[in-house]
Amino acid sequence: MSIAVSILPEQQLAVLNAAYRRAVARKRLRLLLGVAIFAAALVLAAIGAEVNLRTLFTYFGNFISYFDRILTLDNGQRVWTDFGEWLWGWRKWLKMLGETLLISYVGTLVGATFAFALNFFAAENTSPAPWLRFVVRRLLEFARTVPGIVFALVFVIAFGLGPMAGVLAIAIHSTGALGKLFSEIVENADMKPVEGIRSTGASWLSCMRFAVVPQVTAGYASYALLRFEINVREASVMGFVGAGGIGQELVVAIRKFYYSDVSAILLTIIVTVFIIDITTGWLRSRLFGKEAPT
Amino acid sequence: MTRPQEVDTAQIRARYPDVFDRPASARLATPVMIVAAFAILVYGLVDLDFSPSRFFAGLSQLGWISLMMIPPDPGSSLPVYLKALGETLSIALLGTTVAALFALPVSLLAARNVVPSKILRFPIRRFLDSIRGIDTLIWALVWINVVGLGPFAGVLAIAVSDFGAFGKLFSEAIEGADQKQVEGIRASGGSALHEIRFGLLPQVLPVIAGQVLYFIESNTRSATIIGIVGAGGIGLQLAEQIRVLEWQKVSFLILMILVAVAAIDFISGKLRFAIIGRRAVA
Numbered sequence: 132m133s134i135a136v137s138i139l140p141e142q143q144l145a146v147l148n149a150a151y152r153r154a155v156a157r158k159r160l161r162l163l164l165g166v167a168i169f170a171a172a173l174v175l176a177a178i179g180a181e182v183n184l185r186t187l188f189t190y191f192g193n194f195i196s197y198f199d200r201i202l203t204l205d206n207g208q209r210v211w212t213d214f215g216e217w218l219w220g221w222r223k224w225l226k227m228l229g230e231t232l233l234i235s236y237v238g239t240l241v242g243a244t245f246a247f248a249l250n251f252f253a254a255e256n257t258s259p260a261p262w263l264r265f266v267v268r269r270l271l272e273f274a275r276t277v278p279g280i281v282f283a284l285v286f287v288i289a290f291g292l293g294p295m296a297g298v299l300a301i302a303i304h305s306t307g308a309l310g311k312l313f314s315e316i317v318e319n320a321d322m323k324p325v326e327g328i329r330s331t332g333a334s335w336l337s338c339m340r341f342a343v344v345p346q347v348t349a350g351y352a353s354y355a356l357l358r359f360e361i362n363v364r365e366a367s368v369m370g371f372v373g374a375g376g377i378g379q380e381l382v383v384a385i386r387k388f389y390y391s392d393v394s395a396i397l398l399t400i401i402v403t404v405f406i407i408d409i410t411t412g413w414l415r416s417r418l419f420g421k422e423a424p425t
Numbered sequence: 426m427t428r429p430q431e432v433d434t435a436q437i438r439a440r441y442p443d444v445f446d447r448p449a450s451a452r453l454a455t456p457v458m459i460v461a462a463f464a465i466l467v468y469g470l471v472d473l474d475f476s477p478s479r480f481f482a483g484l485s486q487l488g489w490i491s492l493m494m495i496p497p498d499p500g501s502s503l504p505v506y507l508k509a510l511g512e513t514l515s516i517a518l519l520g521t522t523v524a525a526l527f528a529l530p531v532s533l534l535a536a537r538n539v540v541p542s543k544i545l546r547f548p549i550r551r552f553l554d555s556i557r558g559i560d561t562l563i564w565a566l567v568w569i570n571v572v573g574l575g576p577f578a579g580v581l582a583i584a585v586s587d588f589g590a591f592g593k594l595f596s597e598a599i600e601g602a603d604q605k606q607v608e609g610i611r612a613s614g615g616s617a618l619h620e621i622r623f624g625l626l627p628q629v630l631p632v633i634a635g636q637v638l639y640f641i642e643s644n645t646r647s648a649t650i651i652g653i654v655g656a657g658g659i660g661l662q663l664a665e666q667i668r669v670l671e672w673q674k675v676s677f678l679i680l681m682i683l684v685a686v687a688a689i690d691f692i693s694g695k696l697r698f699a700i701i702g703r704r705a706v707a
Contacts, residue, residue: 173522179515180576180657187581193571230473237469240462276686277679278650280562281660284667285675289490290483294473368562371654372664375473382654385566401558 201394210391218395224380228403231376234297234369235362241298242305243355246271249306250313251339257317257325259335267310274307279365283374294375301362301369309358316350317343352418356411363407367400494676502674506662510681512576513658514689516651517644520583525637528588532595533621538604549592556589561647565656576657583644583651594636595629602628634700638693645689649682 139147202210210217218224249267251257258264279300286296324342333341370378377400384392438445499506533539535549565582572578607624615623652660659682666674 172518176515176518179511180519180580181512182519182577182580186572186577190572194568197567197571233469233472237466237473240466273683276646276683278646280650280653281663281679284653284664285490286483286487288667288670289486290479295475295479295483298473298475364558364560368560371562371566381563382566385563385570397559397563401555404558405554 201390201397204391210394217391218399220380220392220395221399224377224396224399227370227377227380228399230294231366231369231378232363232403232407234294234376235301235359235366238298238301238366239305239355239359239362241302243309243351243358245302245306246309246313247351250310250317251343253310254314254317256320256322257339257343271307271310271314274303275311276307277304279304280368280372283369284372287373292373294369297366297369297374297376300374301365304365305358305362309354312354313347313351316347316354320346349418353415356415360408360411363404367404490672493672496673497677497680498673499677500671500674502662506659506678506681509652509657509659509662510685513648513652513660514645514685516576516579516583516648516656516658517641517689520580520648521587521637521641521644523580523584524587524591524640525633527584528591528595529633531588532592532599533625535592535596536599538600538602538607539621539625550596553589553592556585557593559586561586561651562654565651565654569655574655574657579648579651579656579658582656583647587640587644591636591640595633598629598632598636599625601632631700635697638697638700642686642689642693645686 138144204210204213204216206216249271252259252263252267253271255264258267282303283296283300286299290296290299320343324346325338328338328342366376366378367381368378370376370380371382373379377396381393381396381400383389384396531549531553535546535553537546540546561582564585565578568578568581568585572581602625606628607620610620610624648658649660649663652658652662653664655661659678663675663678663682666678
């Protein structure tokens with residue numbers, strides 16, 4: 132089998148080749164320009180962030196040896212040679228971990244409840260009035276953009292030290308994040324049931340209750356579970372500012388150089404996060420089938 | 426006009442047992458779940474020392490604090506705050522870039538279609554998972570022990586914790602790439618490196634660029650908080666002002682953070698669309 136490849140005459144080819152080269156050159160120039168701008172931004176950033184590579188190289192050994200130290204017991208043995216000694220405070224730590232989980236559970240549930248109450252006002256297709264939508268959206272945006280730990284810092288002063296501040300901080304942050312996601316689900320909902328219910332003369336509330344909510348609950352629950360996962364991580368550091376949970380123990384251990392305690396607490400946190408991730412993943416696939424939004 | 430027929434309820438009940446006679450377990454599942462969720466909630470509230478009196482006292486305290494925040498006023502330290510904000514943006518940009526540079530080769534090793542051997546992939550994946558399991562704030566505390574207080578510790582903290590996240594995201598992007606182009610390169614006699622360079626990377630780089638931009642965006646938020654433990658940036662100022670109860674400065678700093686985050690969101694949104702076109706961004 133032979134294939135005929137037509138070869139263009141020299142003049143025509145030259146024109147096309149030149150056009151091709153120009154196009155490639157233009158693309159390369161744009162890429163080069165982008166890279167140059169990015170590199171300049173990086174250099175500026177490096178100056179701004181006081182990056183000092185000499186410090187890094189001098190102390191990088193410290194980073195490695197830090198892990199060496201946190202994996203060594205006081206008696207010079209590796210931590211895994213003596214679990215009893217390594218995890219000596221497991222009763223206290225498990226209690227604090229339980230508190231962390233409770234903080235994230237209560238925070239997520241309260242946040243999800245508020246998000247549920249607010250999201251119908253924030254969604255484009257169900258909001259009763261444009262000004263109301265604007266106000267609710269800005270509120271949710273505020274709750275979502277201010278980091279949870281900043282709320283915790285303020286709440287610790289208002290409500291006193293303890294897990295209550297952590298719960299409220301997580302609840303507010305979750306309200307913001309979930310409110311946005313929930314309202315996006317509502318915006319994707321089918322509006323025909325709403326029209327059907329409205330045509331029977333139902334109020335706005337009944338429209339939401341009987342036309343929208345049945346469509347969206349599965350999505351809501353899935354996002355709430357995902358949020359719970361994120362909040363467990365977040366709750367584990369709430370203790371850094373005195374808002375309860377395991378973070379309190381960890382920050383004390385790090386600041387006071389109780390090396391083997393640091394690794395033990397980190398281990399318990401990582402294991403807990405793993406277990407929660409796996410459980411909620413299993414629960415979501417169980418409840419909502421394979422196509423659960425992640 | 427047709428009149429509705431007389432309905433024989435018994436017959437319909439018999440015909441649709443799934444609707445009318447659901448088994449008790451199915452009918453009870455939802456209420457039981459709700460009661461259980463509520464019970465844990467109540468237990469949690471008790472265990473975490475919630476009391477109405479404390480709550481309302483705190484609420485009125487919070488009301489006073491918000492009143493004292495108005496109007497936002499930086500006092501005489503506006504230049505300091507602007508510098509701190511610049512520091513925060515630098516931390517986010519540098520940390521994310523470093524993380525992406527280190528994560529790309531590792532993510533290739535964690536991708537199923539590049540490294541078929543499960544024995545090699547498994548430890549790398551678990552390693553990335555463990556890094557991700559530790560919060561950025563904890564990494565910041567560790568790095569402060571190593572390189573001292575300051576923004577550099579923040580850069581390294583963001584770099585390490587994003588390294589874990591990028592490793593996973595990139596490897597998923599690589600696994601989602603079309604295998605045909607790789608086969609084409611192999612068929613024309615390319616080596617394994619050629620396959621990656623000309624078959625895989627052109628497909629995944631736009632996706633990866635989109636993810637990196639998204640992370641720069643979200644790291645602007647993370648970078649504001651790592652200052653709270655002493656790793657530089659605007660969070661340091663914020664935590665200090667909260668601790669000395671200078672509420673007007675606090676509200677000004679929060680406003681600054683909101684504006685900066687909104688600006689970065691806007692810019693990176695534009696850039697992402699320019700890079701990957703109007704496709705959905707992961």
